[in-house]
Amino acid sequence: MAEEGMRIISAIVEDRPGVLFKVTSLIRRRGFNIETITVGGTEKERVSRITITMRGNPAVVEQLVKQLSKIPDVLKISELEPEESAFRELALIKVSATDPSKRSDILNYISIFRARVIDASKDSLVIEIVGQPRKVQAFLDLMKGFGVIEMAKTGTVALARGARSSSSSTSSSSSSSSPPD
Amino acid sequence: MRVSGAKALVEALKDEKVEVIFGIPGGSTIPFYDALYECAEKGELRHILARHEQCAAHMADGYARAKGIPGVCTATSGPGATNLVTGIAVAHMDSSPVVAITGQVPRSMIGRDAFQEADIVGIATPITKYAFQISKASEIPDTMKAAFMLANTNRKGPVLVDIPKDVFYEEVDYMEAERVRIGGYVIKSGDPHPYSIKRAVGLVLESERPLIIAGGGVIASNASAELARLAEIIPAPVATTLMGKGSIPEVHPLSLGMIGMHGKGEANMAAEEADLLIAVGMRFNDRTVGRMEKFGENAKIIHIDIDPAEIGKNLGVDVPIVADARKALAALADRLIEVGIRKKENEWSRRIAELKEKYREFYNSEESRGSLSPKRVMKTLRSAIPERSIVTTGVGQNQMWAALHFQVLQPRTFITSGGLGAMGFGFPASLGVKVACPDRPVFNIDGDGSFLMTEQDLATAVVENIPTVTIVMDNRVLGMVRQWQCMFCEKRYSETDLGKVPDFVKLAEAYGAEGIRVEDYGGLESAIRRSVDAEVPVVIDVPVSPDEKVLPMVPPGKTLREVVWFG
Numbered sequence: 001m002a003e004e005g006m007r008i009i010s011a012i013v014e015d016r017p018g019v020l021f022k023v024t025s026l027i028r029r030r031g032f033n034i035e036t037i038t039v040g041g042t043e044k045e046r047v048s049r050i051t052i053t054m055r056g057n058p059a060v061v062e063q064l065v066k067q068l069s070k071i072p073d074v075l076k077i078s079e080l081e082p083e084e085s086a087f088r089e090l091a092l093i094k095v096s097a098t099d100p101s102k103r104s105d106i107l108n109y110i111s112i113f114r115a116r117v118i119d120a121s122k123d124s125l126v127i128e129i130v131g132q133p134r135k136v137q138a139f140l141d142l143m144k145g146f147g148v149i150e151m152a153k154t155g156t157v158a159l160a161r162g163a164r165s166s167s168s169s170t171s172s173s174s175s176s177s178s179p180p181d
Numbered sequence: 182m183r184v185s186g187a188k189a190l191v192e193a194l195k196d197e198k199v200e201v202i203f204g205i206p207g208g209s210t211i212p213f214y215d216a217l218y219e220c221a222e223k224g225e226l227r228h229i230l231a232r233h234e235q236c237a238a239h240m241a242d243g244y245a246r247a248k249g250i251p252g253v254c255t256a257t258s259g260p261g262a263t264n265l266v267t268g269i270a271v272a273h274m275d276s277s278p279v280v281a282i283t284g285q286v287p288r289s290m291i292g293r294d295a296f297q298e299a300d301i302v303g304i305a306t307p308i309t310k311y312a313f314q315i316s317k318a319s320e321i322p323d324t325m326k327a328a329f330m331l332a333n334t335n336r337k338g339p340v341l342v343d344i345p346k347d348v349f350y351e352e353v354d355y356m357e358a359e360r361v362r363i364g365g366y367v368i369k370s371g372d373p374h375p376y377s378i379k380r381a382v383g384l385v386l387e388s389e390r391p392l393i394i395a396g397g398g399v400i401a402s403n404a405s406a407e408l409a410r411l412a413e414i415i416p417a418p419v420a421t422t423l424m425g426k427g428s429i430p431e432v433h434p435l436s437l438g439m440i441g442m443h444g445k446g447e448a449n450m451a452a453e454e455a456d457l458l459i460a461v462g463m464r465f466n467d468r469t470v471g472r473m474e475k476f477g478e479n480a481k482i483i484h485i486d487i488d489p490a491e492i493g494k495n496l497g498v499d500v501p502i503v504a505d506a507r508k509a510l511a512a513l514a515d516r517l518i519e520v521g522i523r524k525k526e527n528e529w530s531r532r533i534a535e536l537k538e539k540y541r542e543f544y545n546s547e548e549s550r551g552s553l554s555p556k557r558v559m560k561t562l563r564s565a566i567p568e569r570s571i572v573t574t575g576v577g578q579n580q581m582w583a584a585l586h587f588q589v590l591q592p593r594t595f596i597t598s599g600g601l602g603a604m605g606f607g608f609p610a611s612l613g614v615k616v617a618c619p620d621r622p623v624f625n626i627d628g629d630g631s632f633l634m635t636e637q638d639l640a641t642a643v644v645e646n647i648p649t650v651t652i653v654m655d656n657r658v659l660g661m662v663r664q665w666q667c668m669f670c671e672k673r674y675s676e677t678d679l680g681k682v683p684d685f686v687k688l689a690e691a692y693g694a695e696g697i698r699v700e701d702y703g704g705l706e707s708a709i710r711r712s713v714d715a716e717v718p719v720v721i722d723v724p725v726s727p728d729e730k731v732l733p734m735v736p737p738g739k740t741l742r743e744v745v746w747f748g
């Protein structure tokens with residue numbers, strides 16, 4: 001189930017000092033309006049993956065991809081089809097849980113959403129939830145009713161489904177059909 | 182060979198066949214300059230000492246554009262490096278291959294707001310093709326090789342290499358760098374895709390009113406012969422952008438001159454009436470196309486560019502050809518010959534002739550406002566200097582008068598800050614040009630305001646013996662801004678009157694250059710003829726009325742059809 005209108009750009013970059021700056025500087029300078037950006041390692045040493053999500057018409061996304069590919073440190077860049085990719089966001093949510101009845105409501109939602117409690121105190125819970133941005137948002141909206149004290153969210157990370165690799169040039173085109181989501 | 186980082190840098194520059202560096206030394210680059218000391222003694226690697234780093238960068242840029250190879254400039258850390266910024270930005274906007282080497286504070290000091298520390302890599306990143314910071318001496322050979330490779334391949338552009346002072350002292354085993362690889366950067370063959378050529382040929386065959394618009398990319402890829410050949414085969418008239426001036430000789434029967442805000446009437450009208458635009462090595466800049474969303478509304482567009490990111494950046498096109506201009510133009514022409522196109526005289530060529538005729542009188546007329554007419558100054562210059570002379574310009578009216586009325590006959594002989602439009606570019610650029618082409622006369626057409634921004638490098642010109650000729654269009658105002666105030670602000674001339682400018686003759690003489698004030702066309706012509714072979718730099722002061730305008734003009738935000746002829 002894809003997020004409506006969401007576009008995912010995945011850039012494989014050399015992990016050198018300043019690369020993230022070069023990427024974000026370009027995004028700012030050209031006025032692209034992105035929603036999230038994440039950076040992290042890949043299966044290869046000294047190679048990182050930058051995942052960018054944005055909403056925008058195809059021409060804008062195409063222009064961002066073209067501009068980013070001009071940065072020499074960018075090894076490979078592609079737009080991922082939301083339908084054909086696995087993508088996830090992680091959120092940590094601290095909710096106030098002083099009232100025992102509310103506490104059990106919260107725990108109920110946690111199990112429905114397959115979230116997890118990772119810290120509990122007498123007055124609050126810290127909950128971890130991983131999922132598609134929309135699911136994370138829905139859970140967060142529910143939690144707001146209980147009083148969110150603090151929240152931290154990552155941007156989206158994504159991979160193409162199936163055997164295809166977007167980080168190496170030897171890619172095969174077989175893809176898994178039914179998502180074990 | 183065990184050498185210091187500074188020596189390694191010098192060796193790397195020599196390996197790149199660099200002959201000249203423009204710059205100013207400072208605390209952070211003292212070791213580099215120390216390593217240059219022997220070069221000076223042996224007559225290798227000429228260093229030209231500028232008086233302002235902005236000028237050093239413009240000199241390197243002028244050198245690069247005239248010669249078609251990278252120009253090199255250098256500055257110390259902090260203020261030296263930041264002074265380079267305008268020059269680097271000019272090179273970036275005009276895709277000129279410049280390599281800038283800056284000193285940086287020692288590694289242990291970086292990030293501590295040390296004396297003369299500036300984050301030049303951060304500052305320069307948006308205005309360079311790439312900015313490196315070297316972290317150890319062993320990186321120098323490969324990094325320099327990569328810098329030159331990046332600057333001078335695909336779409337060209339400036340590259341900055343920042344080197345901390347202590348790295349210059351570090352010892353390294355010097356070996357000439359072999360081929361270097363950087364990230365995902367690949368040097369493109371520039372070959373056009375056969376399918377896009379096929380589609381372009383289809384559009385050409387269908388078209389009745391084709392127009393070619395040639396930009397700076399045609400000059401960068403040395404594609405002038407291919408451009409003329411294609412134009413003649415179709416046949417299609419050729420308009421140029423400011424940067425494309427010289428891509429086709431402006432006396433060629435198919436040449437229409439410059440298009441755009443200050444373009445020629447016939448070029449702008451042809452663009453409005455064309456049913457096919459073949460845009461080559463140009464990027465649909467706002468000054469070129471007028472009102473963006475109306476441009477080419479009734480035409481199909483073929484866009485040839487080496488940089489895929491230019492396709493669709495400003496304007497949607499029908500057939501993109503991502504390729505080197507020379508290869509694409511040649512392929513297109515070859516295919517057209519194969520399919521047997523050769524349209525002769527037709528309605529379109531008659532219409533073009535009619536347009537040219539319609540405006541001819543305007544260009545020939547000379548409503549002089551008391552002093553010398555800029556139009557006639559440009560024509561006088563053209564007729565008095567050899568065809569192969571190279572002209573640079575300042576920014577403002579002077580630049581546009583040159584663009585409109587000075588006929589350029591060969592590529593790389595008209596050098597101007599097209600993209601950034603930086604006042605002060607013309608004079609130092611002319612010095613770089615003269616260093617690149619010492620056997621050619623070099624003329625800088627300048628405004629008084631523009632010249633005053635970088636005239637201190639007359640000192641460089643005199644000391645280093647670089648005899649270029651600057652023609653100051655002396656109107657005592659910031660003319661172009663004043664023109665806009667006249668046309669769009671009801672003559673509310675806010676801060677555009679320079680009041681008094683220096684006596685340019687005395688100014689030149691103060692530096693040891695020659696100054697000539699002219700009063701009439703006869704005097705102008707003889708001053709120009711005299712200075713063609715001058716052995717010292719010359720400044721020719723040409724009085725011009727502050728009320729002279731650049732016309733025709735397309736007001737900002739209007740379509741090319743809505744041109745204003747009288748103001």
Ligand SMILES: Cc1ncc(C[n+]2csc(CCOP(=O)(O)OP(=O)(O)O)c2C)c(N)n1
Pocket residue numbers: 575576577578579580602603604605627628629630631632654656658659660661662
């Ligand atoms: C560095 C810089 N500052 C400001 C401007 C804005 N500007 C554009 S044209 C112009 C006037 C130029 O005056 P001058 O050099 O005397 O030339 P003229 O237009 O009179 O020929 C100005 C101020 C600019 N282009 N560059």
